[in-house]
Amino acid sequence: MALEDKVRDIIVEQLGVNADQVKPEASFIEDLGADSLDTVELVMAFEEEFGQEIPDQDAEKLTTVGAVIEYLKGKNIGD
Amino acid sequence: MGCLDGKIALVTGAGRGIGRAVAEKLASEGADLALCDVKVEWLAETEAAVKGMGRKVISVAADVSKAAEVDAAVDAVQAACGRIDILVNNAGITRDGYLARMSEEDWDAVLDINLKGTFLMTKAVAKLMMKQKSGNIINIASIIGLIGNAGQCNYAASKAGAIALTKSTAKELASRNIRANAIAPGFIETKMTDALPEEIRKKMLDAIPMRRFGLPADIAHAVLFLASDASAYLTGQVLSVNGGMVM
Numbered sequence: 001m002a003l004e005d006k007v008r009d010i011i012v013e014q015l016g017v018n019a020d021q022v023k024p025e026a027s028f029i030e031d032l033g034a035d036s037l038d039t040v041e042l043v044m045a046f047e048e049e050f051g052q053e054i055p056d057q058d059a060e061k062l063t064t065v066g067a068v069i070e071y072l073k074g075k076n077i078g079d
Numbered sequence: 080m081g082c083l084d085g086k087i088a089l090v091t092g093a094g095r096g097i098g099r100a101v102a103e104k105l106a107s108e109g110a111d112l113a114l115c116d117v118k119v120e121w122l123a124e125t126e127a128a129v130k131g132m133g134r135k136v137i138s139v140a141a142d143v144s145k146a147a148e149v150d151a152a153v154d155a156v157q158a159a160c161g162r163i164d165i166l167v168n169n170a171g172i173t174r175d176g177y178l179a180r181m182s183e184e185d186w187d188a189v190l191d192i193n194l195k196g197t198f199l200m201t202k203a204v205a206k207l208m209m210k211q212k213s214g215n216i217i218n219i220a221s222i223i224g225l226i227g228n229a230g231q232c233n234y235a236a237s238k239a240g241a242i243a244l245t246k247s248t249a250k251e252l253a254s255r256n257i258r259a260n261a262i263a264p265g266f267i268e269t270k271m272t273d274a275l276p277e278e279i280r281k282k283m284l285d286a287i288p289m290r291r292f293g294l295p296a297d298i299a300h301a302v303l304f305l306a307s308d309a310s311a312y313l314t315g316q317v318l319s320v321n322g323g324m325v326m
Contacts (some may be wrong), residue, residue, distance in 0.1 A: 037251065041209055046208065
């Protein structure tokens with residue numbers, strides 16, 4: 001499965017949103033209805049799925065779907 | 080039929096005293112048990128009692144003040160049981176002494192087990208409970224965490240800290256259908272209180288309107304209440320179980 005699809009599935013599962021809402025520009029809090037604890041849970045879910053620790057200073061920048069995908073690609077994950 | 084049928088409960092400090100009474104009470108209401116103490120040998124009697132009630136049981140060893148040991152223990156419980164519905168943070172120690180003479184070592188030992196241990200265990204189990212979108216955390220604090228005590232500044236601080244930790248946990252996780260409450264036992268007859276001098280025991284007894292010391296079973300009943308749906312709308316609270324010693 002492509003990285004984008006894995007990320008989308010995790011977001012759908014964690015936030016209970018529809019897959020078609022999970023666009024690259026979508027903000028977790030503003031567009032997908034996440035609260036701050038949801039964003040922490042999302043980061044934990046990404047860490048578990050990709051076996052990569054995401055430090056807090058990185059995590060706070062991951063506010064959109066696209067930012068997560070770019071970040072993980074930058075870590076050579078999912079390629 | 081018990082009110083905890085199908086539930087998995089993890090109890091720390093389950094080898095004796097309040098922890099053992101709690102484990103047996105939860106088992107008697109149908110819960111399967113994960114028992115934790117510093118050494119698995121210490122859990123043999125509790126394990127036998129729980130098995131005797133026909134419940135499943137797994138025993139794990141951990142020093143709750145060490146994150147790696149806590150994480151390994153929780154992983155083992157998850158692997159064996161699949162989930163954790165109820166966490167009872169009961170493991171605790173005393174190292175009494177007057178503040179002016181208290182060593183840094185005694186301060187750290189008590190804070191590490193009683194407060195940091197509760198944090199580490201809660202952190203490890205809360206991750207599971209958040210995924211489950213349900214859970215119930217019960218922290219055994221103390222009357223001393225509410226009123227302080229001469230000769231127990233370390234213990235008092237650790238238990239007051241545990242109460243504040245409980246309230247923060249409750250606020251943070253309520254939206255995930257996880258409740259967190261504390262129990263503040265008064266003077267309970269256990270190995271911990273056996274160690275106190277007779278004159279202190281007498282003074283304590285005089286301060287208890289019900290004129291008896293508490294028993295581990297008194298605390299176990301309170302834990303059962305908090306662990307069951309009978310307390311479904313209760314979170315972030317401190318339940319004092321002390322024979323009226325403090326009101």
